[in-house]
Amino acid sequence: MTAQLQDTDQDAFEAEKALEQEYFDKSKQAYDDHLNDIVSSNVSGNVHERSSQRAALLDRRTLDPSEAVATARMDLEDGETIYLGSVAIRDENYDLLVAPWQSKIGEIFYEATHDDPRGLARKRVFTTTYNRIASFNDVIFQELSDDISSGTFVGEQDPLLEDLGRGRDEFMRDIVRTITAAQNRIIRAPKDQLLVIQGGPGTGKTAVALHRVSWILYNHREELQPKDVLVVGPNPTFTKYIKRVLPTLGDVDVIQQSLAQLLAGDFAPRGIDVPDVARKKGSAKMESIVQSALNGRARVPADGLEVRRTDTALTVSVVKEDIERLLAGITPGLYNRRRAQFRAALQTFVAGRVDAGRRDAVPLLDRASLDEQSERVYPSLSPQQFVRELYGSKDRLLRAGATESEVDLLYRPAAAKIGDEPWTMADLGVIDCAADAISGTLSRYGHIVVDEAQDLSYMQLRAVRRRSQNGSMTVVGDIAQATSAYSRKDWNQVLTTLGTEDNFTEAELTIGYRVPAPVLAVAARVLATAAPGLTAPQAFPRQIEEEPRWHVVSTDELMNSVVSSVKEYSSRGLFVGVVVAERQMISVRTAFRAAGIKYSESADGGLSQGINLVSPEESKGLEFDAVVVVEPASILELPQGDKLLYVALTRTVHHLDVVLRADGVPAMLADFVAPRGTEASDAEAHSTGGENDANSVEAEPREKETHAASKGPATSSESETPSSDDSHHVHEASSAVTPSDGELKPMLERMAQSIAQEFFEVLREVGPNVQQRVVDILWDKMEASGSDS
Numbered sequence: 190m191t192a193q194l195q196d197t198d199q200d201a202f203e204a205e206k207a208l209e210q211e212y213f214d215k216s217k218q219a220y221d222d223h224l225n226d227i228v229s230s231n232v233s234g235n236v237h238e239r240s241s242q243r244a245a246l247l248d249r250r251t252l253d254p255s256e257a258v259a260t261a262r263m264d265l266e267d268g269e270t271i272y273l274g275s276v277a278i279r280d281e282n283y284d285l286l287v288a289p290w291q292s293k294i295g296e297i298f299y300e301a302t303h304d305d306p307r308g309l310a311r312k313r314v315f316t317t318t319y320n321r322i323a324s325f326n327d328v329i330f331q332e333l334s335d336d337i338s339s340g341t342f343v344g345e346q347d348p349l350l351e352d353l354g355r356g357r358d359e360f361m362r363d364i365v366r367t368i369t370a371a372q373n374r375i376i377r378a379p380k381d382q383l384l385v386i387q388g389g390p391g392t393g394k395t396a397v398a399l400h401r402v403s404w405i406l407y408n409h410r411e412e413l414q415p416k417d418v419l420v421v422g423p424n425p426t427f428t429k430y431i432k433r434v435l436p437t438l439g440d441v442d443v444i445q446q447s448l449a450q451l452l453a454g455d456f457a458p459r460g461i462d463v464p465d466v467a468r469k470k471g472s473a474k475m476e477s478i479v480q481s482a483l484n485g486r487a488r489v490p491a492d493g494l495e496v497r498r499t500d501t502a503l504t505v506s507v508v509k510e511d512i513e514r515l516l517a518g519i520t521p522g523l524y525n526r527r528r529a530q531f532r533a534a535l536q537t538f539v540a541g542r543v544d545a546g547r548r549d550a551v552p553l554l555d556r557a558s559l560d561e562q563s564e565r566v567y568p569s570l571s572p573q574q575f576v577r578e579l580y581g582s583k584d585r586l587l588r589a590g591a592t593e594s595e596v597d598l599l600y601r602p603a604a605a606k607i608g609d610e611p612w613t614m615a616d617l618g619v620i621d622c623a624a625d626a627i628s629g630t631l632s633r634y635g636h637i638v639v640d641e642a643q644d645l646s647y648m649q650l651r652a653v654r655r656r657s658q659n660g661s662m663t664v665v666g667d668i669a670q671a672t673s674a675y676s677r678k679d680w681n682q683v684l685t686t687l688g689t690e691d692n693f694t695e696a697e698l699t700i701g702y703r704v705p706a707p708v709l710a711v712a713a714r715v716l717a718t719a720a721p722g723l724t725a726p727q728a729f730p731r732q733i734e735e736e737p738r739w740h741v742v743s744t745d746e747l748m749n750s751v752v753s754s755v756k757e758y759s760s761r762g763l764f765v766g767v768v769v770a771e772r773q774m775i776s777v778r779t780a781f782r783a784a785g786i787k788y789s790e791s792a793d794g795g796l797s798q799g800i801n802l803v804s805p806e807e808s809k810g811l812e813f814d815a816v817v818v819v820e821p822a823s824i825l826e827l828p829q830g831d832k833l834l835y836v837a838l839t840r841t842v843h844h845l846d847v848v849l850r851a852d853g854v855p856a857m858l859a860d861f862v863a864p865r866g867t868e869a870s871d872a873e874a875h876s877t878g879g880e881n882d883a884n885s886v887e888a889e890p891r892e893k894e895t896h897a898a899s900k901g902p903a904t905s906s907e908s909e910t911p912s913s914d915d916s917h918h919v920h921e922a923s924s925a926v927t928p929s930d931g932e933l934k935p936m937l938e939r940m941a942q943s944i945a946q947e948f949f950e951v952l953r954e955v956g957p958n959v960q961q962r963v964v965d966i967l968w969d970k971m972e973a974s975g976s977d978s
């Protein structure tokens with residue numbers, strides 16, 4: 190293309206962009222006017238309260254202040270143009286300016302393909318900052334079809350590639366612009382069923398489940414409030430990681446909790462069960478033990494009861510046989526209801542024994558005494574108290590149907606105070622079962638999403654099911670990542686525990702969007718050992734695929750090597766995850782402190798934008814720009830260690846470093862560590878502290894051009910990754926790493942991004958109008974100074 194033609198194209202693009210911006214501004218104005226009309230006088234409270242009040246008034250959907258009015262546009266063959274966003278926007282004549290992507294019409298956008306454009310001539314996807322259009326990308330179906338027939342097709346997924354190339358941070362993002370057709374069908378599956386989404390790491394299960402919530406809330410808004418929907422994740426870090434997706438889709442107030450928060454509320458489980466105990470506590474047998482212990486909880490005092498009277502010093506005696514007769518009359522049901530029935534029956538019985546002439550005898554009975562005597566038979570119980578007593582008595586366990594060997598597993602002497610009980614995650618399922626059988630009072634939800642469901646026990650699944658109004662649930666997970674004590678080979682138990690026999694669907698996602706192909710190849714090898722027969726996802730092809738880097742070092746140099754990798758990635762402004770087995774956490778912490786590295790720990794309940802220390806178990810569901818896996822051999826030693834290694838290796842979006850001890854290279858990784866054709870002589874002996882160390886060998890990293898179909902430019906982080914061999918060397922010395930020129934630009938861009946992020950955080954605190962004004966001023970300034978970023 191000549192320079193002149195390029196200029197003409199650029200001018201036409203700018204002119205088109207300006208027209209689009211006008212439309213965005215007009216739509217934003219219409220939205221703000223509508224918002225102001227509704228809420229001008231009667232909204233009060235803090236930022237969050239105001240935001241949810243506005244959402245309620247706006248059909249419960251609210252445009253997140255940091256989002257643009259539209260993410261996409263579609264041009265129909267008949268010339269009509271439809272803009273799609275998270276929230277419906279109408280002008281003063283009630284004409285639709287922006288249709289919600291969740292609507293029926295929005296579906297066409299995601300389903301249209303070159304061989305079935307579904308009446309579309311063009312799809313346009315916008316890249317925006319607040320309500321400002323930075324650029325847009327078109328798919329023109331006729332051109333696409335012609336290119337494909339003539340063999341000149343170079344790709345139709347540019348926005349998706351662009352999104353995959355972008356840096357990550359501590360919050361998951363929405364994928365509205367680039368939902369694939371397969372994902373779209375799952376998002377829009379009918380609400381009233383049990384939908385199980387199986388998929389390997391990075392196939393978009395969590396993203397799909399969250400967009401499905403948004404779709405359900407929009408399409409069932411008459412029936413469901415956001416607070417009627419519950420999203421349950423495996424731990425608080427994961428919940429924090431995903432919590433921004435729904436608000437950016439326009440859905441505030443959905444309840445998002447970790448399983449422990451949901452079941453335990455205000456007390457945190459501190460104890461850990463060995464797998465056999467966890468399995469027993471999580472089993473269906475445990476449910477029957479709890480039920481039967483509660484059914485048999487009433488006690489018949491051998492000396493009977495004595496109820497005091499108010500009119501005399503005499504008492505009314507109730508002998509053992511009478512108590513047994515009264516108990517026999519109690520109808521089965523909730524413990525608290527049975528308890529109330531017994532209290533009433535006791536009162537009637539005792540009143541019948543008082544000679545009160547024609548008067549009512551009940552006032553002659555001392556109420557406190559009645560309560561106290563009734564309590565001796567049917568004590569008031571909190572679920573925790575009950576479980577504590579149950580575990581603390583071999584006799585109770587046996588009477589409830591536990592076998593001798595089950596008693597050995599379950600018996601645990603009660604702590605001095607109930608607050609000191611070392612409750613475990615498995616106990617939460619037991620306590621919840623007891624709570625349900627004691628009082629039955631639980632909040633119920635119209636739709637429930639359960640993420641990482643492959644790790645839940647029967648008892649935990651039952652706890653989730655109890656909170657469902659009608660079984661409408663989306664259950665998300667990956668059998669290959671099942672690493673808890675309840676690891677399962679298929680979804681059958683989940684289906685039977687959560688669902689009804691015929692009202693479920695199993696859907697599968699098979700394309701991996703997170704993990705680069707060369708990394709997935711390594712993970713697939715681990716999976717072949719961890720779960721023979723299961724397959725890793727197929728990697729979505731990218732323009733440049735980062736090869737993993739292997740650092741084989743002596744034991745003494747292990748931590749230096751970790752520090753060095755972390756420093757390198759962090760100095761490039763990347764979001765870094767260091768996955769390390771508990772056993773080595775202390776060494777890593779110590780090494781980081783000695784090297785002056787600031788880091789966060791997921792165990793503290795959240796991630797930070799910089800460097801994060803995560804255990805293999807807690808890394809599940811998370812992702813990072815760069816992941817450093819510390820000593821695979823120590824991860825393999827853990828229960829389900831091979832699957833945990835599979836999880837650890839699949840957390841990266843771009844870069845993976847694996848640091849191994851030379852004498853601890855697991856057989857399943859040996860081929861990669863010393864790639865075929867790379868003999869010790871051509872692998873690089875690498876200095877670890879200034880001196881040569883024969884044990885420190887770095888397998889040559891490579892960047893591979895794939896034949897990814899794309900006509901779009903490579904993203905900055907990919908296209909500018911240095912290509913000189915030197916740039917791949919790992920600096921084992923713990924001194925700061927100087928980035929090469931090629932790395933500097935993406936690094937500065939990342940820094941700018943993170944400053945912008947902070948800035949947006951501050952902006953969130955002010956009203957949307959001020960926000961928009963600030964963005965407008967900045968934008969004008971940038972345009973005036975000719976900046977193209």
Ligand SMILES: Nc1ncnc2c1ncn2[C@@H]1O[C@H](COP(=O)(O)OP(=O)(O)OP(=O)(O)O)[C@@H](O)[C@H]1O
Pocket residue numbers: 349352353362363364367368369372388389390391392393394395396397667670702703809810811812
């Ligand atoms: N259609 C899409 N467009 C853009 N990005 C996508 C798309 N689908 C998935 N992704 C990205 O892929 C990454 C992985 O998604 P997600 O976390 O939902 O996968 P997952 O299947 O839940 O993974 P895991 O099993 O590891 O929990 C995310 O960064 C997500 O944004």
